Amino acid sequence: MIPTLQVFLIVSAALFSAGLLAALSRRHAIFILIGIEMMLAAANLNFIAFWRFNPQSQPPTGVMIAIFSIAIAAAEAAVGLALVIAEF
Amino acid sequence: MSFVVFLPTLQTPGFRGVQNFTWFTFGDQALRLGWLLDPLAAVMLIMITLVGLCIFVFSIGYMAGDKNFVRFFAYLSFFSGAMLGLVISNSLLLLFICWELVGLASYLLIGFWIERPSAAAAAKKAFITTRIGDLGFFLGLLWLYGRSGTLLFYDGGNGCLESAGLAMVGASVTFIALLIFCGAVGKSGQFPLHVWLPDAMEGPTPVSALIHAATMVAAGVFLVARVYPLFSLGAINGVTSSLTVVVWIGVTTALMAALIAIAQADIKRILAYSTVSQLGLMMVSLGVGGVAAGMMHLLAHGFFKALLFLGAGSVIHGCHGEQDIRKMGGLRRLMPVTFSTYAIGMMALSGVPLFFSGGWTKEEILHVTAHWPVSRLPYYFLLAGVVLTALYMTRQIIYVFFGDRRAASQRAHESPRVMTMPLIVLASCAILFSVVLTPAWPWLHHYLTGEPAHLEFARLIQPTLFLSLVLVGAGVALGIGIYRKAGAQDRRRPADTDPLEFAQPQLFRFLANKMWIDELYARTVIAFSWMSARLSDWMDRYFWDRLVRGFGAIGQLFGTFTASVDERGINAGVDETTVGARGLGRLMSAAHSGQIQTYLGVIAIGLLALLLFYAWLA
Amino acid sequence: MSSAAFVLIAILTLAAALAAATLQKLMHATLSFAVALVGVAAFFFLLGAEFVGLVLVFVYIGAVAVLIVFTILLTRRDVGKDRGANWSGALLAVAVFGGLGWAVFKTQSVAIAAPHIRALTVKRIGEALMTSYVWPLQCVGLLLTAALIGALVLVMEEKR
Numbered sequence: 001m002i003p004t005l006q007v008f009l010i011v012s013a014a015l016f017s018a019g020l021l022a023a024l025s026r027r028h029a030i031f032i033l034i035g036i037e038m039m040l041a042a043a044n045l046n047f048i049a050f051w052r053f054n055p056q057s058q059p060p061t062g063v064m065i066a067i068f069s070i071a072i073a074a075a076e077a078a079v080g081l082a083l084v085i086a087e088f
Numbered sequence: 089m090s091f092v093v094f095l096p097t098l099q100t101p102g103f104r105g106v107q108n109f110t111w112f113t114f115g116d117q118a119l120r121l122g123w124l125l126d127p128l129a130a131v132m133l134i135m136i137t138l139v140g141l142c143i144f145v146f147s148i149g150y151m152a153g154d155k156n157f158v159r160f161f162a163y164l165s166f167f168s169g170a171m172l173g174l175v176i177s178n179s180l181l182l183l184f185i186c187w188e189l190v191g192l193a194s195y196l197l198i199g200f201w202i203e204r205p206s207a208a209a210a211a212k213k214a215f216i217t218t219r220i221g222d223l224g225f226f227l228g229l230l231w232l233y234g235r236s237g238t239l240l241f242y243d244g245g246n247g248c249l250e251s252a253g254l255a256m257v258g259a260s261v262t263f264i265a266l267l268i269f270c271g272a273v274g275k276s277g278q279f280p281l282h283v284w285l286p287d288a289m290e291g292p293t294p295v296s297a298l299i300h301a302a303t304m305v306a307a308g309v310f311l312v313a314r315v316y317p318l319f320s321l322g323a324i325n326g327v328t329s330s331l332t333v334v335v336w337i338g339v340t341t342a343l344m345a346a347l348i349a350i351a352q353a354d355i356k357r358i359l360a361y362s363t364v365s366q367l368g369l370m371m372v373s374l375g376v377g378g379v380a381a382g383m384m385h386l387l388a389h390g391f392f393k394a395l396l397f398l399g400a401g402s403v404i405h406g407c408h409g410e411q412d413i414r415k416m417g418g419l420r421r422l423m424p425v426t427f428s429t430y431a432i433g434m435m436a437l438s439g440v441p442l443f444f445s446g447g448w449t450k451e452e453i454l455h456v457t458a459h460w461p462v463s464r465l466p467y468y469f470l471l472a473g474v475v476l477t478a479l480y481m482t483r484q485i486i487y488v489f490f491g492d493r494r495a496a497s498q499r500a501h502e503s504p505r506v507m508t509m510p511l512i513v514l515a516s517c518a519i520l521f522s523v524v525l526t527p528a529w530p531w532l533h534h535y536l537t538g539e540p541a542h543l544e545f546a547r548l549i550q551p552t553l554f555l556s557l558v559l560v561g562a563g564v565a566l567g568i569g570i571y572r573k574a575g576a577q578d579r580r581r582p583a584d585t586d587p588l589e590f591a592q593p594q595l596f597r598f599l600a601n602k603m604w605i606d607e608l609y610a611r612t613v614i615a616f617s618w619m620s621a622r623l624s625d626w627m628d629r630y631f632w633d634r635l636v637r638g639f640g641a642i643g644q645l646f647g648t649f650t651a652s653v654d655e656r657g658i659n660a661g662v663d664e665t666t667v668g669a670r671g672l673g674r675l676m677s678a679a680h681s682g683q684i685q686t687y688l689g690v691i692a693i694g695l696l697a698l699l700l701f702y703a704w705l706a
Numbered sequence: 707m708s709s710a711a712f713v714l715i716a717i718l719t720l721a722a723a724l725a726a727a728t729l730q731k732l733m734h735a736t737l738s739f740a741v742a743l744v745g746v747a748a749f750f751f752l753l754g755a756e757f758v759g760l761v762l763v764f765v766y767i768g769a770v771a772v773l774i775v776f777t778i779l780l781t782r783r784d785v786g787k788d789r790g791a792n793w794s795g796a797l798l799a800v801a802v803f804g805g806l807g808w809a810v811f812k813t814q815s816v817a818i819a820a821p822h823i824r825a826l827t828v829k830r831i832g833e834a835l836m837t838s839y840v841w842p843l844q845c846v847g848l849l850l851t852a853a854l855i856g857a858l859v860l861v862m863e864e865k866r
Binding site for chain 1: 709712716719720723724726727728732735736739742743746749750752753754755757758761762765766769770773774776777778780781792794795796798799800802803806807810811816817818819820821823826830831834835838839842843846849850852853854856857858860861
């Protein structure tokens with residue numbers, strides 16, 4: 001089996017669902033944060049996969065969005081964790 | 089193990105074993121590192137492991153009872169690993185990494201007695217000063233990479249030190265070489281970045297021996313020898329502008345440090361300045377084209393300087409931590425082993441010919457310097473340096489080991505076996521090396537340059553030999569003449585005043601204060617950065633702040649205007665709408681429970697609904 | 707793109723992600739989260755986006771995961787265990803996965819093999835960042851600064 005775009009999307013959907021599971025069913029804020037980060041990672045995986053499977057990949061938009069979203073996720077994690085620290 | 093790798097390099101002249109590998113690939117560029125074994129690396133390996141072993145053994149005795157014994161050995165091992173990596177790396181980048189690791193280890197070890205503020209300050213000074221040089225080194229490295237596209241030294245004809253790579257570097261090679269030399273200047277304590285090395289003596293004495301005498305400071309010399317093709321590219325008659333700079337810096341350092349050493353009172357500081365001076369000598373040798381001579385002096389120096397430092401450590405240990413030579417005296421009887429080994433080290437350092445290793449190598453360097461086509465001046469300066477070296481070493485020996493016992497040496501004692509054994513080993517190395525290095529059979533010289541060696545006794549007799557014999561003799565005699573009565577009470581001169589200080593107080597103070605170079609830096613460089621910091625602070629406070637406030641005032645004015653329009657025109661209409669919106673809002677707020685997870689669940693259900701809609705469409 | 711590597715990484719990533727979502731101990735969950743991110747980074751490498759993979763490793767595993775661990779250690783009080791999955795959440799997650807998977811399988815246009823594309827060099831990324839994407843870049847910088855200051859303020863108020 002050669003990995004097609006489809007299987008990447010399936011994997012990313014599974015990752016997203018796992019993140020959703022964590023975000024929905026946990027009580028502690030850090031867990032919810034982890035779940036959200038996993039969902040973001042799944043989205044990034046989608047972006048990169050779509051970029052890779054697109055024959056006209058110039059400019060590398062998917063990669064750019066993934067980079068920005070990583071940066072934003074980092075900012076979000078920092079604020080979220082600061083909140084957690086301030087709370088407890 | 090280093091002896092094992094020494095053997096193949098011994099059998100084949102010009103042996104060069106290279107093992108390259110790819111570190112990681114980045115897009116279409118690969119970063120490659122590698123290990124290299126050639127005569128240069130092999131002899132350095134031997135020197136480092138042998139000297140390192142002696143110093144490790146010595147430290148067991150010297151550091152016994154220190155509460156951070158384990159930490160000390162961890163740092164020391166860390167340093168040795170990094171240093172060995174530096175010597176065998178085949179890539180300027182890998183060399184730079186190890187170089188920085190070595191610098192870090194040095195920083196940690198200088199500041200080992202962290203509770204002393206002076207040690208912490210010295211560590212910081214050493215770190216920052218060498219960093220100035222490393223900045224140049226790094227710039228040179230980047231430039232070289234930009235030019236030649238590789239940092240490997242040897243890579244089957246494509247390395248940056250081989251002809252193809254050198255051809256790509258082209259005209260900017262002088263600047264690259266000088267930038268790399270900046271790193272060497274910082275590390276090897278050359279003028280004008282030598283100020284950290286004497287302060288580094290705040291660390292434990294074995295550290296001074298290992299790092300600041302034998303190995304790390306030699307890394308700068310080693311670096312220049314390693315990238316020598318960059319320095320000598322396009323040489324006419326063996327002279328390039330970068331090499332000329334190397335020579336002059338070396339000469340300045342050698343002479344200046346030797347002068348300062350005469351007026352120091354701390355036993356380790358004298359040795360530190362003598363190290364600086366010897367390193368300058370090596371740089372001169374490299375600069376005038378005598379790579380092999382410089383490296384040989386580096387090896388010999390590694391042995392006898394480690395010996396001297398360990399001897400000094402033994403003296404300090406015996407005198408219960410006293411480092412001022414004016415307070416010692418008469419230790420010859422009390423510490424016979426230390427005295428005899430120290431004397432051997434002293435004679436090797438001052439370059440007494442025939443039986444002591446330093447003599448031959450110094451000979452070689454003088455010989456190549458004498459034939460430098462540009463100027464004879466370095467040669468004369470080095471000759472003066474030889475006299476000075478003999479002078480200050482004689483002074484030190486007389487103060488420490490001869491004369492009457494003074495305050496610190498009253499209760500002195502010989503050091504334990506674990507400390508004297510390394511001294512004996514190193515002393516015998518210093519003598520054995522004189523056989524290895526004898527010009528009659530210059531195999532090491534040819535081993536480094538890759539030519540076959542012949543036995544020829546005629547080379548023993550050279551005019552420089554007599555000259556240096558005379559000079560060393562003069563230095564020693566001068567030293568004895570001046571300092572013979574140094575410790576004794578004189579009716580014209582108090583006992584703790586140096587004879588030179590008595591004769592020439594102005595000059596002596598100038599030298600004792602290290603030619604006021606530290607003060608010069610404090611007045612210029614440090615004051616400048618302090619001033620600029622103050623200036624930016626002021627600009628920030630008064631200029632930019634005012635500007636921002638001005639903009640703020642304009643915005644405020646505009647805001648007032650719009651607010652009045654708002655009040656009168658728009659508010660009335662909006663008020664009506666709000667009443668309606670409030671009712672709706674009350675309805676909605678029931679759904680907003682504040683539970684994020686509920687929201688998330690609703691979003692997920694919405695997603696499902698969207699998918700169902702999609703399914704219905706499809 | 708080797709399929710064996712793909713299957714291996716997929717199994718690793720999903721197992722770690724599930725573990726992160728269901729493990730009781732907070733520390734264990736965090737560590738499996740880090741493993742899942744390593745898997746995602748490996749996917750990026752597999753897809754030829756080495757730079758993004760490295761950024762992911764640096765930012766997430768190097769910073770975020772470590773930050774989470776620090777937070778756990780700092781706020782030890784009531785942290786330790788948390789309930790695993792509850793039924794409604796699991797049901798919803800499975801339903802979302804089913805829906806998404808069905809949609810992906812249904813869409814024929816995504817069942818394609820990877821075309822050949824030019825290698826993505828850091829140089830190209832840098833050029834794109836400095837030309838077409840310079841505004842987003844500035845905005846992200848601003849956002850990061852704001853987040854930094856915000857995080858500091860939040861924690862400092864606690865101290866007061």
